[in-house]
Amino acid sequence: MAKTATKKSSKEIKAAPKVGVVSLGCPKALVDSERIITTLRSEGYELSGSYEGADVVIVNTCGFLESAQKESLDAIGEAMSANGKVIVTGCMGAEPEKIRAIHPKVHAITGPHQYESVVGAVHEIVKPVHDPFVDLVPAAGLKLTPRHYAYLKISEGCNNRCTFCIIPKLRGDLVSRPAAHVLYEAENLVKAGVKELLVISQDTSAYGLDIKYAESQWRGKPRKAKFLDLAEALGELGVWVRMHYVYPYPHVDAVIDLMAAGKITPYLDIPFQHAAPNVLKNMKRPAMQEKTLERIKAWRKTCPDLTIRSSFIVGFPGETDADFEYLLDWLREAQLDRVGCFKYEPVDGATSEDLGLPEVPQSVKDARWEKLMAVQQEISSARLAAKVGRTIPCIMDEVDGEGGGNARSQGDAPDIDGAVYLRDVPKKVKAGDIVNVLIEDADDYDLYGVIAE
Ligand code: SF4
Numbered sequence: 001m002a003k004t005a006t007k008k009s010s011k012e013i014k015a016a017p018k019v020g021v022v023s024l025g026c027p028k029a030l031v032d033s034e035r036i037i038t039t040l041r042s043e044g045y046e047l048s049g050s051y052e053g054a055d056v057v058i059v060n061t062c063g064f065l066e067s068a069q070k071e072s073l074d075a076i077g078e079a080m081s082a083n084g085k086v087i088v089t090g091c092m093g094a095e096p097e098k099i100r101a102i103h104p105k106v107h108a109i110t111g112p113h114q115y116e117s118v119v120g121a122v123h124e125i126v127k128p129v130h131d132p133f134v135d136l137v138p139a140a141g142l143k144l145t146p147r148h149y150a151y152l153k154i155s156e157g158c159n160n161r162c163t164f165c166i167i168p169k170l171r172g173d174l175v176s177r178p179a180a181h182v183l184y185e186a187e188n189l190v191k192a193g194v195k196e197l198l199v200i201s202q203d204t205s206a207y208g209l210d211i212k213y214a215e216s217q218w219r220g221k222p223r224k225a226k227f228l229d230l231a232e233a234l235g236e237l238g239v240w241v242r243m244h245y246v247y248p249y250p251h252v253d254a255v256i257d258l259m260a261a262g263k264i265t266p267y268l269d270i271p272f273q274h275a276a277p278n279v280l281k282n283m284k285r286p287a288m289q290e291k292t293l294e295r296i297k298a299w300r301k302t303c304p305d306l307t308i309r310s311s312f313i314v315g316f317p318g319e320t321d322a323d324f325e326y327l328l329d330w331l332r333e334a335q336l337d338r339v340g341c342f343k344y345e346p347v348d349g350a351t352s353e354d355l356g357l358p359e360v361p362q363s364v365k366d367a368r369w370e371k372l373m374a375v376q377q378e379i380s381s382a383r384l385a386a387k388v389g390r391t392i393p394c395i396m397d398e399v400d401g402e403g404g405g406n407a408r409s410q411g412d413a414p415d416i417d418g419a420v421y422l423r424d425v426p427k428k429v430k431a432g433d434i435v436n437v438l439i440e441d442a443d444d445y446d447l448y449g450v451i452a453e
Contacts, residue, residue, distance in 0.1 A: 057083045275326060403424050
């Protein structure tokens with residue numbers, strides 16, 4: 001009797017291994033997670049939305065402040081008890097002993113940007129099942145952020161030595177990416193549907209210093225690895241280009257002209273951290289001698305729509321009542337649009353603790369924080385109220401399909417600033433669309449309006 005064989009395909013289709021990713025910390029850490037995921041996806045791994053469904057969990061940690069370290073250690077603990085196969089990376093990975101002391105059974109620990117080591121550790125736990133015909137990775141990589149905006153990291157590390165900060169210890173000195181690499185990545189993101197690029201690094205205006213502003217070819221032209229040149233080139237992509245972590249070095253003035261000309265988004269995120277000269281000196285802040293108040297006024301004259309966001313620290317060791325009052329007066333004069341404020345926390349390894357300056361009591365820190373936020377709230381709400389009645393371009397973030405939706409103006413960075421809440425959104429409008437919005441109302445943080453015809 002003839003035997004019939006069941007015809008099998010030449011290879012068994014195996015289920016793709018699954019990886020869970022917990023990404024903590026700042027947008028810079030998010031970009032690191034995106035790169036790791038892009039690599040793993042290109043090798044055939046799938047993402048798992050739960051610890052239980054994952055073959056391995058990667059925890060990308062933040063080590064900036066004591067509170068962030070605690071959050072990271074808690075997240076590792078959660079992943080260990082729910083899954084047990086855990087790889088730790090990111091800023092806190094630079095201090096493995098701290099992690100091992102609490103979670104000795106973590107499979108591997110790598111520092112920031114050690115993408116290959118993370119991927120290697122994943123291979124040790126679960127081998128890749130790669131099928132180049134099945135696994136398609138978009139050229140621009142897989143992103144955790146919504147499709148219409150993306151972070152663009154232009155350098156790693158920092159040459160400054162602000163006394164409250166341990167980033168240079170954790171991430172090393174400035175290492176800039178060649179301009180062409182950044183520009184190709186930006187171009188790919190735009191091809192993949194991105195409408196807004198958020199340029200990030202530890203010190204964006206110092207970009208290229210370490211590689212002596214080397215030129216590289218993009219779109220048939222030599223491009224310098226320099227803040228202004230990069231901004232100009234990114235402006236050719238026809239999408240919103242938002243600059244974060246810019247220090248007010250003198251050459252920043254020229255970028256304001258690009259904003260006024262509509263080439264890049266009129267938005268500057270400048271972490272001033274303080275205004276009183278002796279606090280700035282104790283903090284060892286870069287570019288703070290540059291007469292910032294006069295320059296802010298000049299920038300606004302050149303580009304009246306410029307939005308300035310900043311962050312401040314109150315209660316830095318040695319900050320006196322007079323220093324704090326100086327800061328408040330400075331804020332009243334500067335009229336910044338958006339402000340975040342932190343209460344100083346001592347960080348292990350930061351040199352601020354070795355300065356021998358008197359600590360500010362917690363109750364004083366709390367009171368100063370309240371006061372600063374109240375002063376700034378008045379300024380921010382007045383600046384938002386001045387937009388009522390204007391029609392301004394906004395990017396749609398979400399549409400609920402029932403006429404509601406929220407968007408952001410050029411003055412609002414995702415996740416950190418406010419939103420523009422819309423009524424009567426037409427059905428054809430979708431997330432990522434840039435629409436003109438008539439602003440009808442404003443409160444302390446957000447705007448309200450309707451899409452103008
Ligand atoms: S500029 Fe200062 S605060 Fe920012 S990363 Fe560098 S050292 Fe830290």
